[in-house]
Amino acid sequence: MSQARAIQLESESKTQQRLMVQEDSRQQIAFTSAYTKDYSQPVLAMSEQRLRANARGFMAAMPRVRTHFAVKANAHADILQIFKEEGTCFEVASMAEVDAMLELGVDMETVFYSNPIKSPASVVYGAKNGIVWYSVDTPEEVTKIAAIKPDAKLYLRIEVSNEGSSWPLAGKFGASPAGVEAIIETAKSLSMQICGVTFHVGSQCSNINNWVEGINAAKVLFAKLSGHGFVPELLNIGGGYPLQFTGEEPTIQEIGAAINKELESIPDNIQVMAEPGRFLVGSAGCLVAQVVGIATRDEARWVYLDTGVYGGLLELSLEFPMNMISERTGEAGTWTIAGPTCDSIDVMGRHKLPANTEAEDFIYLPNLGAYCTTCACDFNGFPTPVMHMVD
Ligand SMILES: Cc1ncc(COP(=O)(O)O)c(C=O)c1O
Structure with missing residues (x-):
């Protein structure tokens, strides 16, 4: 096989895998979205x-x-x-x-x-x-x-x-x-x-x-x-x-x-x-969280979620790979994502979310079945994500 053909095949297979990841996220959101109804705290939906x-x-x-x-x-x-x-x-x-x-x-x-x-x-x-x-x-x-x-x-x-x-x-x-x-x-x-x-x-x-x-x-x-x-x-x-x-x-x-x-x-x-x-x-669990507020600080735009480093998202603070998907569609903007507590370490880096994100939007985080609920505490009185088992 020529080198050009090998590169083409590799790139096709990567595109295929990227599409599979997107489809997988869609499926995870599908079994989690019911929990936005009567929402009162972050939910980790876990698929049996x-x-x-x-x-x-x-x-x-x-x-x-x-x-x-x-x-x-x-x-x-x-x-x-x-x-x-x-x-x-x-x-x-x-x-x-x-x-x-x-x-x-x-x-x-x-x-x-x-x-x-x-x-x-x-x-x-x-x-x-x-x-x-x-x-x-x-x-x-x-x-x-x-x-x-x-x-x-x-x-x-x-x-x-x-x-x-x-x-x-x-x-x-x-x-x-x-x-x-x-x-x-x-x-x-x-x-x-x-x-x-x-x-x-x-x-x-x-x-x-x-x-x-x-x-x-x-x-x-x-x-x-x-x-x-x-x-x-x-x-x-x-x-x-x-x-x-x-x-x-x-x-x-x-x-x-x-x-x-x-x-x-x-x-x-x-x-x-x-x-x-x-x-x-990991891939059995999808977290749904809610935006508590957005803020503009000079040039930077911030999204504050109702859960963060203390509420099961510790790994994200260390630039762990993560897909954050909003229920809102629209052109993407780069946001600094923070948790709800008063602690300055409760920040999870920069991620893409729709530029028109607003308070009370729901945000889905697929692939969070591991090291999320087990690493969470209710510092500052914010409730930790509750786990629900779905079929
Ligand atoms: C001794 C030991 N075994 C297994 C694991 C599980 O690792 P992972 O979740 O990356 O598969 C860990 C994670 O810290 C560990 O410390």
């Missing part, structure tokens, strides 16, 4: 059908990979129940999430405690309630767990590239090569078992290579662990699978194809799992 389709799509894209939903993305009991019915397992980070698992009635041996830094009390709580697997990325955490649950199965979180992710997690978590050595020495001295390897490529990650490199780094570490007398049995490829905001993001099929290929050289006796959060819930 989409939750189920997302879980099925993820599992189909990576048949060898066992899916553990990252509960932090949206811990609503109805969502957990739906994923349980779809056959996913779960990953937790706190005692409250352990409680959610007890409430849900899952086999606690299938629950993974993936927060690398846990309080002693939460390790005690996890152990008391039957959790076997704990992630570690420091020698201190190994020592902590050894004192509480000496028969724990540890999985070692390594640092990997987070380049190309909208919400990087590197730096705060993940052991460096020197850190790995220290963890191995500590585990050996305390007779703790390192049974697996994990990594996180960063949330909303568009760089497939991060997973490829992570799996290859895990292979190298498996050999090292075996050399130290450990018996590796787990590869946990973490979360990070992206939503489609522009159509430029890789699809789950594309990511799955690259991961599946790398997994071919992972021996059958190694169980492989992933911890998707955003991907499973």
Whole structure:
């Protein structure tokens, strides 16, 4: 194929994907728009059908990979129940999430405690309630767990590239090569078992290579662990699978194809799992919010919404990709979008909305099923978005 033809095909497929994103937003708005009637506070409409389709799509894209939903993305009991019915397992980070698992009635041996830094009390709580697997990325955490649950199965979180992710997690978590050595020495001295390897490529990650490199780094570490007398049995490829905001993001099929290929050289006796959060819930949820006021400040035009950084839109303040769609049509203008509180950090950057936007217009934010309601608080007395499940 000529280079010109290849470029033409690529551009056609990108146009196609952009159109699909627009159609998807329309569908999300369709199941949310009923909530503008008798509106009193922001609503996150969550589609059960989409939750189920997302879980099925993820599992189909990576048949060898066992899916553990990252509960932090949206811990609503109805969502957990739906994923349980779809056959996913779960990953937790706190005692409250352990409680959610007890409430849900899952086999606690299938629950993974993936927060690398846990309080002693939460390790005690996890152990008391039957959790076997704990992630570690420091020698201190190994020592902590050894004192509480000496028969724990540890999985070692390594640092990997987070380049190309909208919400990087590197730096705060993940052991460096020197850190790995220290963890191995500590585990050996305390007779703790390192049974697996994990990594996180960063949330909303568009760089497939991060997973490829992570799996290859895990292979190298498996050999090292075996050399130290450990018996590796787990590869946990973490979360990070992206939503489609522009159509430029890789699809789950594309990511799955690259991961599946790398997994071919992972021996059958190694169980492989992933911890998707955003991907499973994000595109199932669409937020409807309302404009409380507009303001002209010198040259700049501002839209103030009835929810903001404190009300579930924290990610937007860090220039996270987002589609903001008004019910009003008309020529687009560039607005600075702010939340309703009196805090100056409650600002979500500049976005396009109709130039004739007015107070009381409804604004839709598709793809907000993850890290929205779970990150919201009612600072200043503004109500947090309420979640409603729709078919
Ligand atoms: C340990 C762990 N696993 C999984 C996830 C889920 O990531 P995502 O929502 O990007 O899939 C996170 C997110 O912070 C995490 O910290």
